Amino acid sequence: MRSILCRSLLLAGLGFFTFSAQAQTTAKTDSINIRKIYDEALLRGQSYENLRQLTGQIGARLSGSPQAEQAVQWGKVTMEKLGLDRVYLQEVMVPHWVRGPKEKGQIRSTKGKGVDVALCALGGSVGTGGKMRAQVVEVKSWAELAALPAEKVKGKFVFYNRAFEDQLIEPGQAYGKAVDQRGRGAIEAAKRGAVGALVRSMTSAKDNFPHTGAMRYDEKVTKVPGAALSTLAADQLSALLKADPTLTFELEMACETLPEVKSYNVVGEIKGTKYPDEIITVGGHLDSWDLGQGAHDDGTGCVQSMEVLRLLKATGLRPERTVRAVLFMNEENGVRGGNKYAELAKAAAEKHLAAIESDGGGFTPRGFNVEAPAATVARVREWSPLLAPYHVDEINAGHAGTDIEPLKDQAKALIGFDGDSQRYFDLHHTAADTFDKVHRRELELGGAGMAALVYLLSKYGL
Numbered sequence: 001m002r003s004i005l006c007r008s009l010l011l012a013g014l015g016f017f018t019f020s021a022q023a024q025t026t027a028k029t030d031s032i033n034i035r036k037i038y039d040e041a042l043l044r045g046q047s048y049e050n051l052r053q054l055t056g057q058i059g060a061r062l063s064g065s066p067q068a069e070q071a072v073q074w075g076k077v078t079m080e081k082l083g084l085d086r087v088y089l090q091e092v093m094v095p096h097w098v099r100g101p102k103e104k105g106q107i108r109s110t111k112g113k114g115v116d117v118a119l120c121a122l123g124g125s126v127g128t129g130g131k132m133r134a135q136v137v138e139v140k141s142w143a144e145l146a147a148l149p150a151e152k153v154k155g156k157f158v159f160y161n162r163a164f165e166d167q168l169i170e171p172g173q174a175y176g177k178a179v180d181q182r183g184r185g186a187i188e189a190a191k192r193g194a195v196g197a198l199v200r201s202m203t204s205a206k207d208n209f210p211h212t213g214a215m216r217y218d219e220k221v222t223k224v225p226g227a228a229l230s231t232l233a234a235d236q237l238s239a240l241l242k243a244d245p246t247l248t249f250e251l252e253m254a255c256e257t258l259p260e261v262k263s264y265n266v267v268g269e270i271k272g273t274k275y276p277d278e279i280i281t282v283g284g285h286l287d288s289w290d291l292g293q294g295a296h297d298d299g300t301g302c303v304q305s306m307e308v309l310r311l312l313k314a315t316g317l318r319p320e321r322t323v324r325a326v327l328f329m330n331e332e333n334g335v336r337g338g339n340k341y342a343e344l345a346k347a348a349a350e351k352h353l354a355a356i357e358s359d360g361g362g363f364t365p366r367g368f369n370v371e372a373p374a375a376t377v378a379r380v381r382e383w384s385p386l387l388a389p390y391h392v393d394e395i396n397a398g399h400a401g402t403d404i405e406p407l408k409d410q411a412k413a414l415i416g417f418d419g420d421s422q423r424y425f426d427l428h429h430t431a432a433d434t435f436d437k438v439h440r441r442e443l444e445l446g447g448a449g450m451a452a453l454v455y456l457l458s459k460y461g462l
Helices: 002-043 047-059 066-080 140-146 171-178 180-191 231-243 297-315 336-347 374-381 384-390 440-460
Strands: 086-098 104-107 114-116 119-121 131-139 158-159 195-202 226-229 248-251 256-270 275-285 319-326 351-355 365-371 394-397 411-419
Touching: 002 297, 002 384, 002 440, 047 066, 047 440, 066 086, 066 119, 066 297, 066 319, 086 336, 104 231, 131 195, 131 231, 158 180, 158 231, 158 248, 171 180, 171 195, 180 195, 180 226, 195 231, 195 248, 226 231, 226 384, 231 351, 256 297, 256 336, 275 297, 275 336, 275 440, 297 411, 297 440, 319 336, 351 440, 365 374, 365 440, 374 394, 374 411, 384 440, 411 440
Parallel strands: 131 158, 158 195, 195 226, 275 319, 275 351, 351 411, 365 394
Antiparallel strands: 086 256, 104 114, 104 248, 119 226, 131 248, 256 319, 365 411
C-alpha cells in the first residue's frame, strides 16, 4: 500500500511539473509575441502618419458633411492597402446639422457697453433667427432652476454654470457630473419659458476655447437655442451678473438641421484560423465635431484600430479568432453607426467574443475598462502580468465605450482602451483638438497595447 501511495504521489508530482512547465513555456511564448507587437509598433508604426493624413488632408468630419464622406473613402482605401481578408462598408443614415457662420455673443451692461465673449453653438441647436437679446439668470443645479419663480426665468437666457468637480482624480467622472446641463439644458430652460440656454463648457481648463457637444430637444417642448461659453467667458458673465443683475446677453447663431444623409461604417477584417465564427471587434469613431481636426476625438481611436490589424499581419501573428477594425460613423450626435453595426451583427447571428473601443484620446496607455460579469473581468485581469512591462496592465470594471454599447447583449465583454485622461477634456470638442496635440510615441504605444490584448483574446477566448 505504501509503495502504491508513493508511486501515486510521484506521478501526481510529475503531472504538476509537466503542467507547470507547459504553463511557463506558454507564458514565455506570449511574452515574446507581445514584444514583437511592440517592436513593430515603436519602430515601424503607421498610426501617427495615418492620423496626419486624416486630420491634415480631411480635417473635421461632422456626420453628413463632405469631409465625413471623404473620411469614409480614406478609411476604406487605407485598410485595403493593408491586404486584409475583407474590407467593406455598412450603409447608415446619419443626421446632418450645420453650424453656419461663426456665432457671436456679447454681454451688454445697462450702460450699453458690450463685451464680446467666446462661445459656440451646441450640436443640434436651432438658430436664433438673427440677433437675440435678453436678460440672464444663472443657476448651478436643476433644483436651483426649479426653485426660481416663473417671472425670474421667463423671457430670459438660463445660464448653466456648474463647473467640473476638480477634486475628482478622473476627469471623466467630473465630465459625467456636469454634462447633463449641456444635454438637457435647453429643454429645461424652455419648460420655464426661457428663450435660450447658455452652458459653461465641459472642462476644467481656464481658457477661451468653447466646447461644443450634443444637446437634446423634446418634441413636446419649444426648441430654444443652446450655446456653450468658454470657461473664461462663463466666469466673466457670472462676475458681471453679480455686479449688474439686469444686464443683457446678445446671441447670434445661424445653425440648422438639414435632411439626413447616407453614410457608412468602414470595416476591415482578418479571418480567424481556428474559430472564424467568433469575432473580436476593435474600433473608434470616424466622425468628429467641426471645430478642430478631430485628432484625439477620435482620429486616434480610428488609426489605432486599423493599426491593430496591421500589427498582427506584420508580426505574422495570424489570429485564431476573426478580428475586425470598425470605423464607426456618427458617434458624436446620434450613435447611428454603432447601432447599425450591432443591428447587422444580430441579424446575421454573429458570435461576438469581445468588442474594444478607443475613444479617450491617444494619450499614454494605462490599461482597459471592462464591462462584463465579474468572472470575465477577473479573466482579463489574469493577463496583467503580460501587459505590465508596457504599463498597460490596469484592468478595471467600467464603461467601455458608446459605439460598442449596442453590442452589450451580444458580446461576452465590452472593453474600453484607457489612456491617461488628465489633458483630454482640455481639447475635447474644441478648435484645439488638432494633430499637433498628439504625441507619436504615446499614440503608437496605445495601438500596440490594444493589439496585445486582441492577440490574447484571440488565442485564449473568454
